[in-house]
Amino acid sequence: MPEYPLAEKSPEILKTPSGLAFAEITLDAVLEGKVRMEDLRVTAEALELQAQVADAAGRRQLGENLRRAAELVVVPEEQILKIYQALRPGRASRAELLGLAAELEREFGARRCAELIREAAG
């Protein structure tokens, strides 16, 4: 497990979603247009490392949440908001929720998120 905080202790292992190294995120790079807002996001890999840090600190549920987050990194915002809406009371039938879970698992390999949605479906 890498040393925490990653940005301070292990920046060399961090990358942006577009593959830039952590050290390449500079003001000059922003001004030259090399770094955009989409680059300033966490990656699934970093979230997995953070989940390991949480686990090691005895925080099982936080670790689980971070692993669900890792699955959602590649899921578009619109789809995330659609699923969130469906999970709110009275919005979606059981079948619809199961359908969303299956879709999420199939398209993005989001096993843990799918499990959460299935659990909500009852």
Place this chain on the structure above:
Amino acid sequence: MHQSKRFQARAGRDINKDSYIREWPETGLILFHSPCDPLPQIRVHAGRVVELDGTPEAQFDILDRFIARRAIDPAVAEAAMAMDSREIARMLVDITTPRAEIVRLFSGLTPAKIMQVVDCLNVVEMMMALQKMRARRTPSNQAHVTNKKENPALLAADAAEAVERGFAELETTVGVARYAPFNAMAVLVGSQTGRGTALTQCAVEESLGLRLALLGLTTYAETLSVYGTAQAFHDGDDSPWSKAFLASAYASRGIKVRFTSGTGSEALMGHSEGKSMIYLEARCLMAIKGAGSQGVQNGSISCIALPESLPGGVRGVLAENLIAELLDLELASGNDAMASHSQIRKAAKLMLQFLPGTDFIFSGYSSMPREDNLFGGGNFDAEDLDDYNVLQRDMLADGGLRPVREAEVLAVRRRAAGAIQAVFDELGLPPIGTEEVEAAVAARSSADMPDRDVVADLEAAERFLREGRDGVDVIRALARRGFADIAEKILAIQRLRVSGDYLQTSSVVLPGPRVLSAVNDPNEYRGPGTGYQLSAERLREIADLPQAPDPRTIGQAGAAGESLHLEETGAAAPGTDRREIVVAVGPAFGSALDSTLLGLPHRQVLQALVEGIEREQMKARVIKIYATSDCGFIGHAGACLSGSGISIGIQSKGTTVIHRQDLEPLNNLELFPQAPNLTLESYRVIGRNAAKYAKGEPVLPVPIQIDNMARLKYIVKTTILHLRETEQVRPDKPAQELRYA
């Protein structure tokens, strides 16, 4: 109407503007142990919780289901539940039981059991437990930054000042929802202007909140509310699963999230099911833990006055804070909404979180005057900041803030307002005028701000979102307009997102930026000398009030602006003239010191005494006593040298006594211990009275005024003036005859 005038006076006091009611358990208006609360119980079968607090799995409601599945550790549950509640409660205050062991035990307890355990503790024990169980070692604080006019220059300036004062998180919100991107942006820019740094959020509807965070205009969210009954959850238009999913969604974009819960919300919504507030809050907190949130803001939050109306309400709110910590959650401990009309009650309540310290003592200290607080809160506001700083200094408790100098605050406000002005200009948003910037620098509240073109602002805000402007545009605008330092800091805090470091429990960002959380700054309190300790530097910072001068500068001679010329003409011999009254002055009188506590010049005081004596056709003889600085002894020494046997003894600070030869030194005819109440006219009357005593005439003692605040106001100066007088004492030097001019 009261017959008693004292009852009537009390009826008008602030404390009686608060509401109080008796308990009504069937409606949830009770803190602990409603008759409808279940008894603690659990059954685990094949590694699965199949009964929870007396409810079998088939009858689980959504909260039971979520808690059983996600919050409780079945491997720990049966053994932990078998323990006596009082035994567990004792572990909370036992310094030999480590925090980690308690966290492990609580991962196996049910809501009813948790309520039972914390109810074994009194308030002091809960505070001890709160100190021990906080997740992050270093306490900190969060501010609200809003204003009624939603003025961006004022928001930026207030954000900058809040960070300068030490707040680690800033929360803004909107009056009109469409202002959200501008408010978030102004607070973001302000938060990175000074020497410090902070995470920022904008409390709005969930999907807009997520969007602002994705645009890089905020760095955390706190709006994920949880309720303790299924129906209240339903009315809140969410479920434990929707909240858990949302939490993961925020984390997937590198955004810190904290949930919200608090006692009283279910009763307020009419859906308590007759359960006690703390039982329901334990359910909320377990749902929050099960959702994988790193933390929570609780402490009743906006419902605070409801538990407070009940017996044990303030204790109950402390208990709910404690439960959050026992579940290993980051705690932002409330103190945000108005908790009382009474300053006494408010401050007393605050101490319960302030003294033990929590991850965020306030989940929103109103950094501006409360009339500008769009959260409707402001229990403590901008005008209480000096009080807060003094409390930190009194208790040597770290409340997360630091005293600041006005010049420092003005500078950082001007720079922040100037920076947001430049960003608006660079991005083609409605202009922020120079006079607007200047108004924001000096403003007390938004009433001091010029009105903006609201229609143009709202149109621009919508366009801003539509065109997909984001944090990188803000960074570029700042860099282009001479604010590269702020641009660098905003980028640095956005860059941290890539690491996910502030997703860990109880994270704050320190200058650098460096993330500090329960992982790299764990609270390992194990009794005195362990856990969080004020560093020497932090101690100096807390102690350094701008209004506390160096005592060496107080009471220097020359303050009077006019001096008394005293000439010593030799040792004073006992007098023989029956018409003489001795005025015996202290050793520093008219020399090392030249005015009284109130600033009356010694020259005028002596003149007044002499005038009074002479008005009664008696003679004043002035003698300086060197052997003592004590008022009674000065007066008595004078009386022993007085031909009439009567003297007036006066210390340099102005305390005066009328003395007589045959009395004990510490007895007197009249004593005027409260120098602040003495005017020149008082000294004249003292002179006359002394003369009348000598003549054997009946004397009406000088009326004494009671000024309860005199000692409070003057004790420091009194001490220092007396010190200076005592420095002049020469035990072996005889009293000196004085000639004066």
